[in-house]
Amino acid sequence: MAEHQDQVPLTDIGVRDTGIDVIVVGAGFGGIACAIECKRKGHRVMILEKVHELKRLGDTLNLGVNAGRILARWGLHEKFWDISANPREIHIHDYLGGFIQVQKLPLPLFGAFAYNGHRALFHEILFEHAKSLGIEIRMGHQAVEYWEDETNGKAGVKIQTGETFDADVIVAADGVKSLARKFVIGYHDNPKPSGYAIYRAWFDAEEHGIMSDPLTDFLTIHGDQFHTWIGKDVHFIATSSHGGKVICFVITHKDDAVVDGDWSSPGKIEDVLDIVKDWDPRCAAVISKAPSCIDWKLLVHDPLPTWISKSGRVVLIGDAAHPFLPTSVQGASQAIEDGTTLAVALNLAGKNNVPLGTRTWESIRYQRVRDAQLLGETLRNKWHGAKPGDSGKSFELPKPEWLLAFDAEAHAYATYDGIARSIVEDGYRQPSLSGE
Structure with a gap:
């Protein structure tokens, strides 16, 4: 929780090299966040991105305070805040213009700031920060095939030129139409x-x-x-x-x-x-x-049965694993949490236990992500069913403490050992969802 974030072992560049090689496929929010935190946690990381150059596409994006506390920890608060919109309230109307509710937007909230602004400008900040840390970003490298070799403890990716790259873990942050998804779950599951x-x-x-x-x-x-x-x-x-x-x-x-x-x-x-x-x-x-x-x-997508490959060395994060509806206001934030948590899990697992690290990471993340997704579906249905004359706080954008006061880095450190121990003792099982 936010009040415990000072207890997190805040690591930075110069931390001990874990020897873990990570290749991130996709330089979106989740991919870059994963690479940044992997660098901070001592892993060797490279990003492969299919486009040849960044273009200022898209429009508005919200990063919730649960992502904001991670970005602030990276020293990026001022850069994001300077280009953020800062409305102090949400005016909610029925479709005829009748007043329903004014929702206040206090900041900071749970000890952190949210950021609302242009997707491309936010992305540019993260992209430049990754480069400033010395993270290699190879543009124009489109993944066309994935593989893993359990015997040698490696996974790999082939790009459109035929060149191949291998690493201890491949992080597929390649979006809602992820190529890696079929490799991970064994069948086509198109959106x-x-x-x-x-x-x-x-x-x-x-x-x-x-x-x-x-x-x-x-x-x-x-x-x-x-x-x-x-x-x-x-x-x-x-x-x-x-x-x-x-x-x-x-x-x-x-x-x-x-x-x-x-x-x-x-x-x-x-x-x-x-x-x-x-x-x-x-x-x-x-x-x-x-x-x-x-x-x-x-x-x-219906929830995938797993986000990790058979040998635990190819991992889906962000939209590749769990697309969000816009009403959740959490898609990019949860992708950033994914990457941050994975970097911690690999650090705690160590180079000789990468599959245990990825399997523990999946268990840490799976139910939380689904709960956040369902929040967006519930809000959409509530808003879409509103009628003239309705009023009250039930139509406000939900801001629950369990979602927004969450510190992904602290939570990963706090829960890793117990979950990893249960996997070692009882064996790995694909995750299940409570209440579904």
Whole structure:
């Protein structure tokens, strides 16, 4: 818990070399976080990333205080805070504009800060921090095959050029369409449509008339804002950042389209406007200002039976293991927790016990991740069922202590020995979920 974080053995560069070689496939939030913490814990780490160069894509991202305390421990608080939106409350409305609730957003919360901002800018901070630590990041290296050799205690990955790399453990942080997933679980488990999609946009407030329209200037005149309209199996969120100068909207709606290929593509503003045609006119006013939008299909997986390969040397983390709905507001945060916990588990296991480390890590993470996923599903269903006249705290964005006061590094140190001992004594079993 947050109040115990000073008791964590905070390690840094210069810690004893464990001799454990780690290859991380994918330089997203989970992959980079894993690499950073692996470096801090004395492992030798390299990242393979399929794109040749970073591009400033995407829009808003939230990193919860459970991730924020990890980022602060890395010395990155100021960098994230300087580019974060800082709304002090969430204004929750029904779809006709009726008042439901104002939810206060106290910061710090449970001793740490959350960060809300542009996904690409946040990612750039982590990417540059990893490089500053001396972590090798090889761009343009697309994984095409995985393998492991239990006899030699190695796992490996082949890239598109035919070149191969081996290590003590391969961390597949390669996203919702992970290539490593089939290798780990032994069969194709492609993501399936959730039944929902999101239209999303990010644009300049002044340039596109937000400030001069009395229906939309509420997003700009009092600093950073967060407003949501809920009901009719839809929720629409409009936010402002940078002191009200930048606008973002996301609208989650029913969509049963079969995803064939990319799940993200250019959308049409007129299609977005059709969803809110009988809503509070402020919603259409905000949407109509956007110069363009993205149509993003929400894909889900049933919980995988395991996140680790037969020999325990290929590991799935982040979206490769457990995609999150946006209403959880935890996808990137849980990926960062994954990477942090894995680095600790490998450190405590040692080079001769890597499979025990990964199996213990899986046990530490599995139920927590599922509980966080279900929180997002519950909130979506509650918001989408809201009716005019509803009110009260039950519609607030949940901020439970078990989720946000959590310190992944401290928890890994506290629980590793007991779980590892039970695996040694009783044998490894694939994880199971309570209550499902």
